Amino acid sequence: MKLDNRVALVTGSSRGIGQATALAFAREGADLIVNYRSRSERAEETVSQIRQMGRKAIAIKADMADGDAIDKMVETAISEFGKIDILMNNAGAIRRAEFLDISQEDWNIQMRTNLDGTFRCTQAVARHMADRKYGKIINIASMMGLGVNIPRIAGYSVSKGAIITLTKAAALELGKYGINVNCIAPGVILTEFTHEGRTEKEVQELVEKQEQTSLMGVIGKPEDIANTAVFLASDESAFITGQVIVVDGGYTSFLSHSV
Amino acid sequence: MRVQGKVALVAGAGMMVPPGGKLGNGRAAAILLAKEGASVVAADKSLEAAEATVAIIKGNGGEAIAIQGDVSEETDARRMVETTVERYGKLDILDNNVGIYLSKDIIDMSAEEWDHMMAVNVKGVFLVSKYAIKVMMNSGGGTIVNISTIWAQQPSPGSAAYNTSKAAVTALTRCMAVEYAPYGIRANCVVPAVIDTPLFDSVVTPEGKKKRLERIPLHRLGLAEEVAQAVLFFASDESAYTTGETLLIDGGMMAGYPRSY
Numbered sequence: 001m002k003l004d005n006r007v008a009l010v011t012g013s014s015r016g017i018g019q020a021t022a023l024a025f026a027r028e029g030a031d032l033i034v035n036y037r038s039r040s041e042r043a044e045e046t047v048s049q050i051r052q053m054g055r056k057a058i059a060i061k062a063d064m065a066d067g068d069a070i071d072k073m074v075e076t077a078i079s080e081f082g083k084i085d086i087l088m089n090n091a092g093a094i095r096r097a098e099f100l101d102i103s104q105e106d107w108n109i110q111m112r113t114n115l116d117g118t119f120r121c122t123q124a125v126a127r128h129m130a131d132r133k134y135g136k137i138i139n140i141a142s143m144m145g146l147g148v149n150i151p152r153i154a155g156y157s158v159s160k161g162a163i164i165t166l167t168k169a170a171a172l173e174l175g176k177y178g179i180n181v182n183c184i185a186p187g188v189i190l191t192e193f194t195h196e197g198r199t200e201k202e203v204q205e206l207v208e209k210q211e212q213t214s215l216m217g218v219i220g221k222p223e224d225i226a227n228t229a230v231f232l233a234s235d236e237s238a239f240i241t242g243q244v245i246v247v248d249g250g251y252t253s254f255l256s257h258s259v
Numbered sequence: 260m261r262v263q264g265k266v267a268l269v270a271g272a273g274m275m276v277p278p279g280g281k282l283g284n285g286r287a288a289a290i291l292l293a294k295e296g297a298s299v300v301a302a303d304k305s306l307e308a309a310e311a312t313v314a315i316i317k318g319n320g321g322e323a324i325a326i327q328g329d330v331s332e333e334t335d336a337r338r339m340v341e342t343t344v345e346r347y348g349k350l351d352i353l354d355n356n357v358g359i360y361l362s363k364d365i366i367d368m369s370a371e372e373w374d375h376m377m378a379v380n381v382k383g384v385f386l387v388s389k390y391a392i393k394v395m396m397n398s399g400g401g402t403i404v405n406i407s408t409i410w411a412q413q414p415s416p417g418s419a420a421y422n423t424s425k426a427a428v429t430a431l432t433r434c435m436a437v438e439y440a441p442y443g444i445r446a447n448c449v450v451p452a453v454i455d456t457p458l459f460d461s462v463v464t465p466e467g468k469k470k471r472l473e474r475i476p477l478h479r480l481g482l483a484e485e486v487a488q489a490v491l492f493f494a495s496d497e498s499a500y501t502t503g504e505t506l507l508i509d510g511g512m513m514a515g516y517p518r519s520y
Binding site for chain 1: 433436437440441445475476477478479481482485488489491492497498499500501502503504506507508509510511512513514515516517
C-alpha cells in the first residue's frame, strides 16, 4: 500500500473532502489524526470507520482560527503517534455576501481559518518534519484561488489565492528538509460545504450548471480530491513540490464557461 | 493494479542507453504502466530500442509489443494506433513521450532545424493523438498524457526551438481536453524540469548540472521513474476529474529561487 506505516493529520476531516481523504489515506495504510472544530460525533464516526480498517485513529478538536489550539493539537498528535508524516490542511470557512456587504468580522474569520490556520498548522508540523527530514504537506485551495471568481465569495477566494502563494513559499524553504508542499485546487465538488449559505434549489441549480459547463459533464466528488491527495501524500510524487493540481473537471481549461 | 486491463500506447518508449544505464522517461512510463496491469505498445523510431523496452516488461511478467515508427510521419502515426487496436482490441491510454532536443541560439538556427523540431515534438503529438482520439471516441473514452518541459514556461538561453515546441504541446493538451471531454477523453500534460535521463546527460555538462542543482529546492535531480508516476496518475482513474491540466515535476524549481544551501 502507498502509505504503509505513515501517520497523517487531516484538518477538518469530520466530513466532506477531509473525511473522504482521511478514509483514503487509511485505506492506503496510514494511521490518522482526525481534526474537527464542532462536529465531534461525525469525527468519531470517521475514527471508527478508520479503526474498522485496522488502522489507528484519534479525533482531536481544534479550531483552525485558534493558533494555540493548533499548537496543542500538533503536540497531542505527536505524543500519541510519535510522528506526523503527512499533513493535509483542508479545514475551511466560507461566508457568502456581496462585496459591498462583507463585514469585517466575516472577512476575518475566513482569513483566520483558511489562511492563518494553514500557515500555523504548516509551521507547527513542519518544525517536527524538518527534524525527521521527511514530510508531505498538502494544502486545499480552490479554483477560486486561481482568479476564477464567482460573485459573493471574495473573502474565500482571496484566502484561497493566498494559500497557493503560501504553498510555493513554504515549498521553496522547506525543500532542503525533505518536505514536499503542494496544493490541490478543487473545482465544484458536491459536499455538505456546498450547501452552506445556499438553498436546496440553489444547490440543484449549481449541480445542473456544473453538469452543463464542466468539460467532464459532471460535478466533482470528494473522492476525486482524496485520490489526488493520496498521490501527493505518497512517494510517487517525491519530486513534485510547490505545485497546484487543479481538480475541476476541466473547468479552468475553458474559461469561457462561467458559473 | 491501477490500470488493469487497459491498453496503453507509449510513443517514444525506447531511448537507447548502455545496458544497465539510466531510464528515459518513455521507457520508465512503459514499464510502470505494464507493472500496473496495462498491455503496452512500445513505439519508437528505433525498433531495437522499443524491443529492449518490451524485453524489460516481459522480464517483469508483463504484456507488451514493440512497433517501429516515426511520429512525424502521418502513415507511421496512424499505423501505431491501428496496430495497437489490431493486437489488443482497443486503446485506453496514450502517452506522447517522443521528444527531440536541439541546443542552438536563434540566430544560428536553420529553418530546416526549426521545422524538424516542430515536426517531431508538435506535429508528432498531433498526429498520434488524432488517430488515437478517433479510436477512443468510439469506445467511450480514454486518457492522453503529453510531455512538455518546464523550459516552455521559464526558458533558458540556447534552446528556443525545443522550448517553443514544448509550449505548443501544453496548448495542444488544453485544446484536446476542451474538444474531446464530451467523449470521455481526458488530456493532461506532465511537465518535467531537470530529470536524470540519458537525454539530459547528452546535452548538459557536469558544470551545467551543478548550476541546475542549485536552482532546485529539493536539491536533487528528478528520476524518469518519477515522471512515469505522474503519467500513471493521469492514465488512471485516480485523476478522473482532472483534464487540461499541467503538472510540474520540478523539485520545486518554479516555486522560487533558493538562495543558499
